[in-house]
Amino acid sequence: MTLFSKLPDVGTTIFTVMSKLATDCNAINLAQGFPGFDCYPYLHDLVNYYVSEGYNQYAPMSGVPIFKQRIAEKTSRVYGVDFKAESEVTVVSGATEALFAAVTAVVNKGDEVILLEPCYDSYAPAVVLNGGVPVYVSLRLPDFSVDWDKVKSAITDKTRLIMVNTPHNPCGYVWTQKDLDTLAELIQDREIYIVSDEVYEHITFDGREHLPMFSHPVLKERTFACGSFGKTFHITGWKIGYCLAPEKLTAEFRKIHQFLTFSTATPLQYALADFMMEPSRYLHLNAFYNRKRDLFCRGLMKTDFEFTPAQGSFFQLVSYGHLSQESDYDLAVRMTKQLGVASIPVSVFYHDKTDHKMLRFCFAKEDEVLEKALELLQGSIF
Ligand SMILES: Cc1ncc(COP(=O)(O)O)c(C=O)c1O
Incomplete structure (x- = not known):
């Protein structure tokens, strides 16, 4: 038998490759994007409580009602935008599921989907598996802002969806009001949807505000906003997130979600519903990571790398093109082996492996780990 692969070009991800190499070399892993510290102990207590109280059977398909209510309340409190908990909020098993379900809900065979590159690795496979055609538009160096002229030229009668990500992984770019306004202007007279990875x-x-796509009235009516508690509460292993979308879009989204995972772990939903009642538990995150970014960037200044401090996310890019023309992949591997610090080559976030001679470091780690990594990065590698 010959199994015909639907994703013939997909192999083991770079995240797995670099993490294994980091383990094999006993290197510090600043490659994969997960926090190197645990969540609040109170969150453990809440999960233990709900598990031991018997909240262990299937949750409702779209989410536990009190949890959806709390997500809607948080959205209203933080962004001043209202979503109906019952019909516009869906709990999912991680943002990856939300992205896949949203793409599946709107993309039909032959539809074109604009992807702004570099981008997170799950976008293109989701498009391709649904018979869609990825249309790649590069972000503009040096800050990786959106080149709106290029987006405009990429839009055709077949464009059905644009996937956006702010704050951006791997580049850290944060969308401005002008970005939202321009996107709205470009698509308002067309049947184009937005899947927004937030x-x-x-x-x-540095005081920047996150502007969700749904904060713009034109964009709100066509956006699937995908969120994750993994990043916000240091629980990436729980794989729990949500999708916010207008009622009609949510109805289609739920048809897919229903047969992808059906529902998401019950005790986790109840625990998070309690935990998120205190807004400081997510609002302190800007300051928490701003300090870590500053610590990391201060140390980077003593290395040979060039960089601009990230505007958001927990990733920092560095460039080395002024020192060497070695491929970013080779350098990342060599640095892991020789200096003992693992990173991700940015070329992996481009479909054609465009190499700008840049590496991505994750600074969501304990201060001591970052300090040790910075000390090693000051060693000679070029
Ligand atoms: C940009 C981006 N989107 C989505 C995800 C996946 O989120 P989740 O773990 O909730 O599926 C990640 C995780 O690294 C990410 O960086």
Whole structure:
């Protein structure tokens, strides 16, 4: 038998490769994007409580009502935008599921989907598996802002969806009001939807505000906003997130979600519903990571790398093109082996592996780990 692969070009992800290499070399892993510290102990207590009280059977398909209510309340409190808990909020098993379900809900065979590159690795496979055609538009260096002229030229009668991500992984760019306004202007007279990946919504720096797509009235009516509690509460292993979308879009989204996972872990939903009642538990995150970004950037200044401090997310990019023309992949591997610090080559976030001679470091780690990594990065590698 010959199994015909639907994703012939997809192999083991770079995140797995670099994390394994980091383990094999006993290197500090600043490659994969997960926090190197635990969540609040109170969250453990809440999960233990709900598990031991017997909240262990299937949750309702779209989420536990009190949890959806709390997500809607948080959205209203933080952004001043209202969503109906019953018909516009859906709890999912991680933002990855939300992204996949939203793409599946809108993309039909032959539809074009604009992807702004570099981008998170799950977008293109979701498009392709649904028979869609990814249309790649590069973000503009040096800050990785959106090149709106290029987006405009990429829009055709077949464009059905644009996928956006703010704050951005891997580049840390945070969308401005002008970005939202321009996007709205470009698509308002067309049947184009938005899947917006906002998993780093609470991680912006230097006083920048995160502007969700749904904060713009034109965009709100066509946006699936995908969020994740993994990034916000240091629980990436729980795989729990949500999708906010207008009622009609949510109805289609739920048809897919229903047969992808049906529902998400019950005790986790109840625990998070209690935990998120205190807004400081997510609002402190900007300051928490701003300090870590500053610590990391101060140390980077003593290395040979060039960089601009990230505007948001928990990633910092560095460039080395002024020193060497070695491929970013080779350098990342060599640095892991020789200096003992693992990173991610930015070329992996481009479909054609465009190499700007840049590496991505995750600074969501304990201060001592960051300090040790910075000390090693000051060693000679070029
Ligand atoms: C930009 C982006 N989107 C989505 C995800 C996935 O989120 P989740 O773990 O909730 O599926 C990640 C995780 O790294 C991410 O960086």
